[in-house]
Amino acid sequence: MRLWPMSDLHTELTRGWDLPSGELRPDFDVMIVAGDLTPKAERGVKWLLNRVPDRPVIYCMGNHEAYGEDIDRTLEKAKAAAAGTNIHVLQNETLRVGKVIFAVTTLWTDFALHGDPHGAMALAGERMNDHKKIRINHYRQRFLPHHALTRHFKSVAFLKEEMLKPRGEDRLVVVTHHSPVRQASEAPRPESDRALDPAYRSDLTRLMVPAPDDGRGALRPADLWVFGHTHESFDIVIGLTRAVSNAKGYGPWPPREAAWENQDFNPNLIIEI
Numbered sequence: 526m527r528l529w530p531m532s533d534l535h536t537e538l539t540r541g542w543d544l545p546s547g548e549l550r551p552d553f554d555v556m557i558v559a560g561d562l563t564p565k566a567e568r569g570v571k572w573l574l575n576r577v578p579d580r581p582v583i584y585c586m587g588n589h590e591a592y593g594e595d596i597d598r599t600l601e602k603a604k605a606a607a608a609g610t611n612i613h614v615l616q617n618e619t620l621r622v623g624k625v626i627f628a629v630t631t632l633w634t635d636f637a638l639h640g641d642p643h644g645a646m647a648l649a650g651e652r653m654n655d656h657k658k659i660r661i662n663h664y665r666q667r668f669l670p671h672h673a674l675t676r677h678f679k680s681v682a683f684l685k686e687e688m689l690k691p692r693g694e695d696r697l698v699v700v701t702h703h704s705p706v707r708q709a710s711e712a713p714r715p716e717s718d719r720a721l722d723p724a725y726r727s728d729l730t731r732l733m734v735p736a737p738d739d740g741r742g743a744l745r746p747a748d749l750w751v752f753g754h755t756h757e758s759f760d761i762v763i764g765l766t767r768a769v770s771n772a773k774g775y776g777p778w779p780p781r782e783a784a785w786e787n788q789d790f791n792p793n794l795i796i797e798i
């Protein structure tokens with residue numbers, strides 16, 4: 526099966542760029558959009574329907590999908606917009622296409638990357654737009670770091686359960702928005718940026734190596750894990766899992782930004798599974 530994975534297209538901050546179309550489009554069976562397509566996920570569904578009408582598309586919510594919205598309401602609206610179409614809006618849900626099972630969840634984060642989750646949550650609450658621009662509980666409350674943490678634990682439980690299910694010859698592809706791995710590159714960055722890393726990434730590499738049966742079954746890691754959010758390119762095998770990020774990031778926005786943010790983004794990346 527030929528997968529066409531990408532993320533962080535951020536169409537709200539993009540001008541003069543679009544998905545490859547016609548002969549320029551790679552041959553694919555399933556497209557994967559790992560979040561941050563645009564604020565308001567229902568708009569993202571329409572954008573995809575206009576461009577990819579004829580093959581399954583797996584659409585995972587990013588944090589930006591919920592900006593200016595209630596996080597659960599925008600998911601409901603997106604699911605309604607996608608009902609009966611080839612666009613599959615999934616949250617803590619799986620979809621089978623042929624012999625491939627897709628397990629999809631936004632993921633959020635455990636804030637534990639630097640060993641101080643309380644400090645990381647306090648900092649994220651102060652500095653991250655996620656905790657200013659997203660509403661929860663029928664728009665009544667701000668979406669706070671502890672909401673993200675609760676959702677992260679639910680995501681991990683969902684993914685682990687899928688990995689514990691016997692699956693014979695089937696392949697498992699995990700799709701998340703947030704990163705399950707540490708920093709890809711060691712490029713020097715300001716300390717103030719590094720301090721926010723726990724809001725972007727959790728170390729979930731323990732789910733990428735097989736674990737013996739603890740009474741609930743043996744853990745069989747995913748074959749592929751597609752993620753986004755960090756606006757980087759990443760393609761590394763960890764344990765039994767190939768972890769891939771193919772994020773465009775913001776831009777282009779001519780004349781101010783001539784190109785997209787992540788220079789390594791490949792709009793024609795195909796992964797065979």
Ligand SMILES: [Fe+2]
Binds near residue numbers: 561774
């Ligand atoms: Fe993004």
Ligand SMILES: [Fe+2]
Binds near residue numbers: 561589702753754755
């Ligand atoms: Fe994001």
